[in-house]
Amino acid sequence: MTQQNLFLGIDCGTQGTKAIVLDASSGRVLGLGAAAHTLISGANGRREQHTQEWLDAFTEATHRALQQAGVDGQDILGIGVSGQQHGLVLLDENGEVLRPAKLWCDTETAPENDRLLQHLGGESGSLERLGVAIAPGYTVSKLLWTREQHPDIFARIAHILLPHDYLNYWLTGRAVAEYGDASGTGYFNVRSREWDVALLKHIDPSGRLEQALPQLIEADQSVGTVLPAIAERLGINPNAIVSSGGGDNMMGAIGTGNIAPGVITMSLGSSGTVYAFADQPNVSPQASVATFCSSSGGWLPLICTMNLTNATGVIRELFDLDLAGFNALVEQAPIGAEGVSMLPFLNGERVPALPHATGSLHGLTMTNLTRANLCRAVVEGTTFGLRYGLDLLRQTGLQSQSIRLIGGGSKSPVWRQMVADIMNTEVICTEQSEAAALGAAIQAAWSQSGEPLASLCDKCVSVDPASRTLPVAANVSAYQQAYERYQQLVATL
Structure with missing residues (x-):
């Protein structure tokens, strides 16, 4: 043994x-x-x-x-x-x-x-x-x-x-x-x-x-x-x-193997975060991008949205739906929710930088006001906030071959596909969804044994091949239209 x-x-x-x-x-x-x-x-x-x-x-x-x-x-x-x-x-x-x-x-x-x-x-x-x-x-x-x-x-x-x-x-x-x-x-x-x-x-x-x-x-x-x-x-x-x-976030980076340039970690928790490793402090002129240090010896440019599963949870409770029921309704509605847009800024918002904003619904008509469209609109709206942040990170020269998805929302295949399509990037989940706790344990092993962090991450961080999700070209262009609508609505705030 x-x-x-x-x-x-x-x-x-x-x-x-x-x-x-x-x-x-x-x-x-x-x-x-x-x-x-x-x-x-x-x-x-x-x-x-x-x-x-x-x-x-x-x-x-x-x-x-x-x-x-x-x-x-x-x-x-x-x-x-x-x-x-x-x-x-x-x-x-x-x-x-x-x-x-x-x-x-x-x-x-x-x-x-x-x-x-x-x-x-x-x-x-x-x-x-x-x-x-x-x-x-x-x-x-x-x-x-x-x-x-x-x-x-x-x-x-x-x-x-x-x-x-x-x-x-x-x-x-x-x-x-x-x-x-x-x-x-x-x-x-x-x-x-x-x-x-x-x-x-x-x-x-x-x-x-x-x-x-x-x-x-x-x-x-x-x-x-x-x-x-x-x-x-x-x-x-x-x-x-x-x-x-x-x-x-720093421990989540280690726990998703995000310790070298090229990988992006996206967390779908109560709030949403997107971050990636950098070996130089390339500070973005955009105040929304926090160029934190990493806990692995480099930097970790990061954006954080204040509204994610906390916002989808409110809609779920409003309609008294369990997770399966909620996801089924999201899937029933078409991309763009038949013109219904939700700005899900129920907590104010950090990205886009609108601390005093409130949530709002737009584009409602007699025919598109359905539970399915509202369920989809809240998931799309929160994910568009992450796209907005990812675009800011990409402006600092960040390259992304793939997105490693963690947090409660990552368990939903519907949401994974949505992230892949909206970001136009391959998405994969790590086997261990408790990425921060895993990262902390890996860092302890690094500190105690002196084994290189990269070899510990190679051994302890594994991706779940069944969760690999590729963007679908037709979806990418449909979401791009819905995202542009979202950007126009944000601009009016």
Whole structure:
């Protein structure tokens, strides 16, 4: 029997935490576990979470994954953590969490973001200085908001961490960060890979925020080993190393083998993301393109839409449909939904850049107002947003031979065909849909063993040949017309 090299990959997302057990020798995922989180929602777009829920879900998901894998937790050699990006976790000098974490989807700090953007000289000033245009979801406006709304809490800040940094801190007792997730803070320069300390001094001239920043480490470096009490709680080996980890998009890139130019990863989750590896920081003049660092030693130009399966889910609930029923109706309607267009900007939108937009329906007549057309229009509308973003990425010189599709929406053959046709590119799914958790486990193996990342990805990331979907020429031209209609409607906003 071959020696197993076991690694744990954790993905702490908005809706829950996933854990996988990976055998890096065979490249096989042996077990999966999951546990849910709840969201604190308030007026003004407040979206927060209690960090204790993450720790409880981390523990529960790990126990379930180990149990399903049928392995001894003492054989785990390393852990990698993927986390939702941009969230703000504040600790005092005793390492206690000061308030609930403000999340990526929180828009309560939009006024603070506007003021910071003005200070930077608008989107072009922000792009020039940081390499990214700060958006309301980024971490930096959350710091200014905390200073203004909770001065008592602000005065006690000893550590400023992102969600995955906080989980690493809980595991090891060390406060560190890596370049990929740090790119989404809004106080980090993606070209020089350094914190922008002057921007934090603008928020608080005392220099306290600078002292609260975690130390930056390289993607292949480990944070440390698991604290004995936490190892016992998780039921794993206390000598297991904890890798640098990263943001969910950065880990999803590793988990889809997207670590060299040519591959594009597209995630059809609550929100939609499209990203690809680059070996140079080619910062796009388009503010919608975030040229983040990758967690594999390069860069990861990325676009994110705010409305995807959350928008299709609303229509599904409206008509009280299960997934199969919804997909059947989408298939019944013709391409272009007989002239019905939906701009599905139910959450505002980041790509196209319309933060204050709302959702709308266009082109309705007495004859085309059917459930099937509305179901198709919402899927087309969300996918056109991804096409809009992919076109922006292609303008930066990005080449795409194929799109690797992940996320809940990728399980639908109807949607896969739609993506292939709208993007006019071959689409294929990876075998493991939990790409971020897989990427985190692969990164842990890279950090622990020193085996090249490319050979680990070759071994651990496999595509599902049955999901391979090629564009159909007639569909491509039909969708092009519908897409041009979408662009005209967006232009009027």
